[in-house]
Amino acid sequence: MAAELSGPTYLLIAVCAFLLFLAAWFLATGLGLAKPIFLPSPFAVVARLMKLAADGTLASDIGNSVYRIMVGFLIASVMALATAILIGAYRFWEAAIEPFLDFVRYMPVVAFVPLTILWSGTGDVQKFLIIWIGTYFQQALMFKDNIKRVPADFVGFGRTLGMSDFRVLMRIVVPSAMPQIWDTLRISLGWAWTWVTLAELVAANSGLGYRITVAQRYLQTDMAIGYILVLGILGLTTDQIMRFLGRQFFKYERKS
Amino acid sequence: MQTQPKLKISNLHKSFSNGRSTIKVLDDINIEVGDNEFVSLVGASGCGKSTLLSIIAGLQDFEEGEVLVDGASITGPGRDRGVVFQTYTLLPWLTALQNVEFALRETGHDPKEITDVARRHLDLVKLSRFANSFPSQLSGGMKQRVAIARALSYRPKILLMDEPFGALDALTRGQMQELLMQIWQEHRLTVIFVTHDVEEAVYLSDRVFVMGLNPGRIKECIAVPFARPRQTGIQHDRGVLELQARVLKSIREETSRAEFE
Numbered sequence: 432m433a434a435e436l437s438g439p440t441y442l443l444i445a446v447c448a449f450l451l452f453l454a455a456w457f458l459a460t461g462l463g464l465a466k467p468i469f470l471p472s473p474f475a476v477v478a479r480l481m482k483l484a485a486d487g488t489l490a491s492d493i494g495n496s497v498y499r500i501m502v503g504f505l506i507a508s509v510m511a512l513a514t515a516i517l518i519g520a521y522r523f524w525e526a527a528i529e530p531f532l533d534f535v536r537y538m539p540v541v542a543f544v545p546l547t548i549l550w551s552g553t554g555d556v557q558k559f560l561i562i563w564i565g566t567y568f569q570q571a572l573m574f575k576d577n578i579k580r581v582p583a584d585f586v587g588f589g590r591t592l593g594m595s596d597f598r599v600l601m602r603i604v605v606p607s608a609m610p611q612i613w614d615t616l617r618i619s620l621g622w623a624w625t626w627v628t629l630a631e632l633v634a635a636n637s638g639l640g641y642r643i644t645v646a647q648r649y650l651q652t653d654m655a656i657g658y659i660l661v662l663g664i665l666g667l668t669t670d671q672i673m674r675f676l677g678r679q680f681f682k683y684e685r686k687s
Numbered sequence: 688m689q690t691q692p693k694l695k696i697s698n699l700h701k702s703f704s705n706g707r708s709t710i711k712v713l714d715d716i717n718i719e720v721g722d723n724e725f726v727s728l729v730g731a732s733g734c735g736k737s738t739l740l741s742i743i744a745g746l747q748d749f750e751e752g753e754v755l756v757d758g759a760s761i762t763g764p765g766r767d768r769g770v771v772f773q774t775y776t777l778l779p780w781l782t783a784l785q786n787v788e789f790a791l792r793e794t795g796h797d798p799k800e801i802t803d804v805a806r807r808h809l810d811l812v813k814l815s816r817f818a819n820s821f822p823s824q825l826s827g828g829m830k831q832r833v834a835i836a837r838a839l840s841y842r843p844k845i846l847l848m849d850e851p852f853g854a855l856d857a858l859t860r861g862q863m864q865e866l867l868m869q870i871w872q873e874h875r876l877t878v879i880f881v882t883h884d885v886e887e888a889v890y891l892s893d894r895v896f897v898m899g900l901n902p903g904r905i906k907e908c909i910a911v912p913f914a915r916p917r918q919t920g921i922q923h924d925r926g927v928l929e930l931q932a933r934v935l936k937s938i939r940e941e942t943s944r945a946e947f948e
Contacts, residue, residue, distance in 0.1 A: 584772045587746050590764040592793040592841075602793075606780060683821040686731050 448572075471653040476660070479653040488642070489518070495638040499555060503562030504623045508545050508616060511567050515574030520600050529575070532568050540565040540626060544633050560626060564618045565626035573619070577602060577611035590653040610681045617673035625667045691758055692878045694743065694845060697810075699752030701738060711810045711902035716752070718844075718896065718905060723875040727895045729934060735903025736881045738851050743879065744770050744872060750940060756844060763863055766794050769843035775830045777822040778860035783809060783833045784818040784901040787840050794841040794856070797944040809835040817846040828859040832866070839870070845877045865919055872916055885934045890922055897937040907937055 436444075438480040455471065459465050460472035463540035466476065483489040514532075517555045581604045589599035605612075626665050631640025639658055696849045711929045720726050728736040737855035743754060745764035754761045756768065777786050786803035796804065807933035809815050812832035822830055831851050838846060864887060873876060882888050888895045892911050911930060913921065919948040921927055 582774060582776070584774045584776045585778075587741075587744070587764075587770065588772065588776045589793075590746060591744055591768065591770045592790055593764065593765075593766050594793055599794075601779065607778065609780070681780075684821050684823055 447610075458510060464569045468650060468652055471656065475653045476657045479651070480661070483654070489661070492637065492642050493661070496631065496640070497665075498561060499558040499630075499638065500620075500623045502528065502555075502625050503511040503627070504620060505558040506568060507563045509565040510563075512574055512612070514571040515578055516600065517604060519578035520596070520604070529572070532571055532630045533557070533575075533685065536568040536572065536635035547630075548634055552685070558635070558638075561567075561602055561622050561630040562626045563642065566623055569622070570615060570619050573615045574612055575632070577599075577608045577615055580611065581607045601672050610677070610684060613673075613677045613680065617677065618669060620673060621666055624662060624669070628662060690722065692755075693719040693722045693724070693757065694718070694879070695755040695758075696743070696756075697753050699744060699749055699754065700741075701735070701740070701747070701749040701757060703865070709739075709946055713742075713749070714902040714904045716905055720799075720877060720879060723877055723891050725871055725878045726881045726892055727878065727892040728898060729888045729895055730898030730903070730906075731900055731938055731945075732883065733898050734898040734941070735781060737849055740770075740847050740879060740881045741899075742846075744768055744847050746770075756774070766841060767844045767917060769838035769841065769846050771831065771834050771838050771846070771851045773853050775822065775826075775827070775834070777830055777833055777837075779822050782819050782821055783814060783825065785821070785831075786833055787837045787853050790837045796841065804840055805836075808840040809833070810846055812836045812866065814830045826859075827855050828863055831863065833856070834868070835870070839874070839876075845879065848878065848880045850881055850883065853884075854883070858882075860887070861919070867891065868917065885931050885938070886922055888918065889927060889931050889934060894932055897934060899939075899941045906941060908932055909937070 456470075456473055460467070460470055469647055485525065516661060518528050519530075547560045547564075548628065551560060585603055585607055586599055589603045589649045590596075591598065594602065627638070628640040628643075631638040632644055635641040643655050643658050646652070646658065696716050696718045697847060698718040699713060700711070702709050704710070711935075716739060725925060728739060730736050736806045738747060742749050743761075745761050745768065756765075763770075777783075779791060781789055784802070784805050787808055788801045791801040791804055792798065806815065806818065809818055812835055814829060814832055814836070817829060822833075825833070832853070851864045855863065868891065878891075880888070880891060889911055895909045897906045897909065898904065909930070916938065924933075
């Protein structure tokens with residue numbers, strides 16, 4: 432089951448899976464199995480995207496969504512890390528905060544959409560809020576777990592040097608957990624894409640999600656599908672960028 | 688005794704409580720360790736030898752008794768006691784040299800001197816060539832050598848070692864023991880060494896404390912009279928083998944007694 436594949440073989444299989452998917456799509460539309468209004472051909476989708484790219488709509492939609500993610504995700508991440516350090520290091524704060532985080536974590540983000548609109552309208556702030564609700568609570572708990580996994584002897588080592596507990600935390604524990612924290616960031620950034628799209632689908636006048644609702648209104652199925660593909664590609668790209676940066680930051684983990 | 692002991696533990700008691708029941712782990716420990724003495728704590732697993740070391744390091748509390756270093760009662764961890772842990776505790780994002788520098792900086796050494804001092808100590812454990820390697824690039828034995836260099840660098844009065852070679856293969860362990868012997872020989876420091884390897888304990892120590900089980904206590908103290916410097920082959924001399932057998936027997940008596948209770 433765990434037999435190793437060579438790099439090129441792995442890539443070949445992955446590319447084949449994508450091609451198979453594309454072929455099925457071509458076949459379904461080419462043979463007229465699906466009406467264009469339900470499933471347009473890949474050509475139609477690409478043509479539509481080219482047109483939107485040419486008139487600048489695509490770039491501005493991407494720009495709006497990326498901006499919302501960056502702000503919402505950054506605020507959530509910074510707050511979550513601070514929370515995690517607090518509850519990871521001090522039992523008092525763990526008792527005071529963690530059960531509450533656990534409770535909120537199980538509330539569906541979707542259910543907050545109407546409420547956030549009520550609170551903050553349909554502008555950027557509401558998008559930040561949805562992204563924040565969707566990522567902060569999960570991140571705080573995951574970061575805390577990352578911090579707790581630092582071996583106890585690391586703490587012991589710091590204390591034998593006469594370092595204060597706070598100094599041990601900031602100089603030894605958090606840096607030790609950094610590769611895992613980065614991984615948590617990468618995973619939660621993926622969710623942020625879902626939350627921004629959700630918020631834009633419900634109420635917005637710009638962004639990728641908004642454009643998909645417009646497409647639905649005018650039965651522009653090619654545009655809806657094109658934007659969903661764009662979202663997939665953007666998600667994959669950010670994930671790869673995060674992986675790349677992680678490899679640069681944490682070079683010291685490699686054996687060579 | 689004419690001179691004050693480096694370390695003195697008197698009437699030390701320690702128990703762990705898990706919920707309702709309380710388990711006594713250390714019962715009335717009394718030890719004196721002289722300046723520049725090398726002593727080992729041996730015993731079956733569960734005898735509390737690592738707990739005792741951890742208490743001396745100041746990393747764990749105790750209910751009753753006293754731990755004195757140079758006559759002064761300890762109140763927690765401190766720079767006068769350096770620890771080499773069984774697990775690898777090198778900071779992974781720092782190179783071997785930077786790991787030693789980290790300890791020097793945190794213990795308040797002159798920033799202008801720390802690189803020099805760190806290099807000297809890597810030299811001491813014969814790792815100068817790997818000064819700029821990260822821990823992930825070092826073998827287990829090398830990591831522990833850096834850990835020893837790091838613990839020695841800020842000149843603690845007592846070096847506490849908790850099964851530092853326990854995770855290493857037999858060959859590397861032998862080399863590490865020899866290296867430790869050399870360093871101790873040249874630099875003269877007080878070492879308290881926890882191990883479950885009787886051969887190791889006898890080879891390294893001036894005295895071996897055998898600990899008993901349920902509750903953990905000092906069962907007997909066996910002096911190791913062999914002259915120093917000790918050669919590597921000494922482990923196979925008859926006298927040494929007999930002493931090893933005696934220590935082993937003492938440990939075995941405890942485990943079988945504990946089983947029949």
